[in-house]
Amino acid sequence: WDLVRRQGPAAARSVFGRHGYLDAGIDAIVAEAGVARGSFYTYFPSKLELVKVLAAEVGEAIAAAVTPEPGERGLDPVAALDRSNRRYLEAYRVHAGIYGLIEQTASLDPELRQLRLHYRQLHVRRVTDRIVSWQRRGLAAASVDAATAAAALVSMTSNFCYWWRVLGEEHDEETAATTLTALWARSLGLAAP
Numbered sequence: 001w002d003l004v005r006r007q008g009p010a011a012a013r014s015v016f017g018r019h020g021y022l023d024a025g026i027d028a029i030v031a032e033a034g035v036a037r038g039s040f041y042t043y044f045p046s047k048l049e050l051v052k053v054l055a056a057e058v059g060e061a062i063a064a065a066v067t068p069e070p071g072e073r074g075l076d077p078v079a080a081l082d083r084s085n086r087r088y089l090e091a092y093r094v095h096a097g098i099y100g101l102i103e104q105t106a107s108l109d110p111e112l113r114q115l116r117l118h119y120r121q122l123h124v125r126r127v128t129d130r131i132v133s134w135q136r137r138g139l140a141a142a143s144v145d146a147a148t149a150a151a152a153l154v155s156m157t158s159n160f161c162y163w164w165r166v167l168g169e170e171h172d173e174e175t176a177a178t179t180l181t182a183l184w185a186r187s188l189g190l191a192a193p
Contacts, residue, residue: 007033008040009057012050017097021051021104048105052112055102058095059119065091066123077139077190082181088157089177096165103162120158124150131188141189153184 011033015024026047030040044050065087068080075083092099106113127150134140157180163169164176184190 007035008044008050009053012047013054013098016051016054016101021047021101048109048112051101051105052109052115054098055112055115055119058098058102059115059122061095062088062091062119063122066126077134078181078185081184081190082177085157085180085184086177089161089173089180092158092161092165096161099162100166103166120154123154127154134188134190139191144188149188153187156183 008029011029012024015028015032018024019028024047026037026040029047029050030037033040044053066084068084102112102116106116124147128146131140131144131146131150135142135144135146160176160180164171
């Protein structure tokens, strides 16, 4: 049974990546996973339930990627922001296929839409807290509303990545990373300590 729980999401990721959500069938997923169809349905009543598992995995991976590492606590805000943005861009690249899948299916399922909203709110709160911290230390403009700025900046970055990594816009990696960091820093009035 453990095999089904481990192999199901990995197989689905592969099959969804090749065929998309609508054209991916349970038979292809169980064949890829090397498990019986009945065993599969014990854990995943539908392919939409499997998408929810994948969405939660990606949400956790992104949260881990953008969480500052212990040695980064002393970095100036722009350097910390640059590291966080670069890790987000890399995590999005790795999980782009699932992001596309989540965009496809979130409008179909209220539970998946709620899960998507949950992870967005986590990111917005984390960024809001970071902005407030910078404002208290006199590093970011006090006139900026932290919650509104966080929501807008998170939206800008995730939507940019969607157009780039899922829909195929072409961008240079380094230019994308430095431009995003510059946009964040300027909009917040960030200054190095």
